[in-house]
Amino acid sequence: xxxxxxxxxxxxNEEEPVxxxxxxxxISGTDYIHWYRQLPSQGPEYVIHGLTSNVNNRMASLxxxxxxxxxxxxxxxxxxxxxxxxxxxxxxxxxxxxLIFGKGTKLSVKP
Amino acid sequence: KAGVxxxxxxxxxTRGQQVTLSCSPxxxxxxxxxxxxxxxxxxxFLFEYFSETQRNKGNFPGRFSGRQFSNxxxxxxxxxxxxxxxxxxxxASSGLGRALANEQYFGPGTRLTVT
Numbered sequence: 582x583x584x585x586x587x588x589x590x591x592x593x594n595e596e597e598p599v600x601x602x603x604x605x606x607x608i609s610g611t612d613y614i615h616w617y618r619q620l621p622s623q624g625p626e627y628v629i630h631g632l633t634s635n636v637n638n639r640m641a642s643l644x645x646x647x648x649x650x651x652x653x654x655x656x657x658x659x660x661x662x663x664x665x666x667x668x669x670x671x672x673x674x675x676x677x678x679x680l681i682f683g684k685g686t687k688l689s690v691k692p
Numbered sequence: 693k694a695g696v697x698x699x700x701x702x703x704x705x706t707r708g709q710q711v712t713l714s715c716s717p718x719x720x721x722x723x724x725x726x727x728x729x730x731x732x733x734x735x736x737f738l739f740e741y742f743s744e745t746q747r748n749k750g751n752f753p754g755r756f757s758g759r760q761f762s763n764x765x766x767x768x769x770x771x772x773x774x775x776x777x778x779x780x781x782x783x784a785s786s787g788l789g790r791a792l793a794n795e796q797y798f799g800p801g802t803r804l805t806v807t
Binding site for chain 1: 696725727734735736737740748750782784795796797798799800801
């Protein structure tokens with residue numbers, strides 16, 4: 582299975598941007614990059630996904646390196662509600678339902 | 693649109709018993725995946741069903757099984773429960789099937805405690 586590497590934890594101040602990195606050096610051409618987050622006591626929540634180009638949605642932006650071996654999830658203005666574990670996942674073909682979760686990055690947001 | 697629902701939310705069973713958990717996907721979604729989450733192992737993929745067929749399977753023993761019905765509702769069964777099966781069991785549904793990248797929507801989970 583394709584693997585990702587993320588920092589165990591990160592801290593941010595409220596209302597500041599947050600850049601969450603992810604390395605996936607063994608990514609294949611058909612792997613989509615997915616990001617999910619899990620708030621305390623809840624199931625994971627979809628954040629964003631992309632293949633080659635940078636992506637934006639109402640929750641976040643995804644910046645993908647040109648060689649696709651790394652990506653960065655950008656939260657433009659962190660709020661206390663963004664405190665969660667963020668998972669970067671490679672999904673073969675994009676549509677497979679077998680997401681392989683790593684340990685993720687635990688994001689803490691300070692007021 | 694209603695989200696993914698899972699029943700029951702909490703369950704306490706004894707070692708050796710069996711248990712059946714239920715998942716109702718978002719209306720129109722045809723793919724249902726199951727995950728197990730424990731503090732030690734994190735989130736692990738169990739299996740995925742699409743149009744009543746198991747499409748992917750994780751690395752779990754045969755005591756873990758599942759099925760999907762024609763209305764896309766899914767059940768998972770764990771037989772001969774062990775203490776280590778205590779976990780949060782999460783169900784997720786997605787709507788686009790095979791063709792395109794798609795997001796999964798997770799339910800709140802069923803908390804299973806085996807004593």
